C-alpha cells in the first residue's frame with residue numbers, strides 16, 4: 001500500500017478561488033490589496049519563487065509591487081526600500097525574500113518592517129502576538145501545513161506530532177501553531193541535539209521534517225499510517241536537490257506531501273491569505 005497524497009497544488013487552488021471573491025469584495029469597498037516583494041541579488045531559485053508569488057497575485061486580483069536590488073546592495077540601500085514600502089499605501093503587505101546576501105543584518109531588516117504589513121508572519125512583533133494568542137499574520141509554511149492536513153481530514157487533535165528542525169521559518173513556529181487550543185496536538189521538537197530521533201519518530205502520528213538533512217527520515221522509523229510532510233531542502237554530493245524524507249517512506253506512511261506539489265504551493269497560498277486578511281483588518 002502506498003500513501004495517499006496531501007495535494008497542496010489542488011488545495012492552494014481552492015484557497016485562491018476563495019480569496020478571489022474576498023479580493024473582489026474589498027475592491028467594492030475601495031481597497032485593493034497589494035503584495036510587495038523585495039529581492040536582493042540574482043539567485044535563480046529566489047527569482048523563480050518571487051515570480052511565482054506575483055503570478056498567484058495576478059490570479060486572485062492582488063496588485064503586485066516588485067523591488068529588485070543588486071547583490072552588492074548595502075544595508076542602507078535595502079533599508080531605504082523597506083521604509084519606502086512601509087510608507088506606500090498601495091502596498092498592503094510585503095516580504096523580503098530570504099536569505100539576504102552575506103554581510104547584511106537580516107534581523108535588522110525584518111525588525112524595520114511595519115508589522116502590520118508583514119506578509120510572512122515572521123516579524124518579531126507578530127511572532128510575539130502568536131505566543132500571546134493575539135490575531136496576527138501567521139508564518140506561511142507552518143500555517144500551510146496545518147491547512148493541508150485539515151483539508152485532507154488528517155486528525156490533528158490529540159495527535160503526536162514530531163517536528164524535526166528549529167529554523168525560524170518552520171521549525172520554531174510550527175509547534176506554536178500546533179499547540180493552540182484550535183489544534184490541540186501534542187508536539188515533540190527534535191533537532192541535531194536529539195539523542196534518539198528514531199525513538200521519537202516511531203511514535204509520531206504526524207512528522208514535519210524541516211531539518212535540511214538529506215533522507216533523514218527513513219521508512220523503518222515511520223509508524224504505519226502516519227502523515228509525513230517533507231519541507232527540508234539540501235543538496236546531494238552530485239548537486240541534486242534532496243528532501244529530508246527517504247522515498248521509501250511512501251510505502252509505510254498513510255499520507256505524504258509530495259515535493260513539488262505539496263507544501264510549496266500552500267506556503268504561497270498562505271502568503272496571499274495574510275495579505276488579504278491584513279487588508280480586511282484595515283477596512284473594519
Ligand SMILES: Nc1nc(=O)c2c([nH]1)NC[C@@H]1CN(c3ccc(C(=O)N[C@@H](CCC(=O)O)C(=O)O)cc3)C=[N+]21
Pocket residue numbers: 048049052095096097098099120140259260261262263264265266267268
Ligand atoms: N521571506 C521569505 N518568505 C518565504 O516564504 C521564502 C523565502 N523568503 N525564501 C525562500 C523560501 C522558499 N519558498 C518557497 C515557496 C514556494 C515554493 C513552491 O511553490 N514550490 C513549488 C515548485 C515551484 C517550482 O519549482 O516551480 C512546489 O513545491 O510545488 C517553493 C519554495 C518560500 N520561501
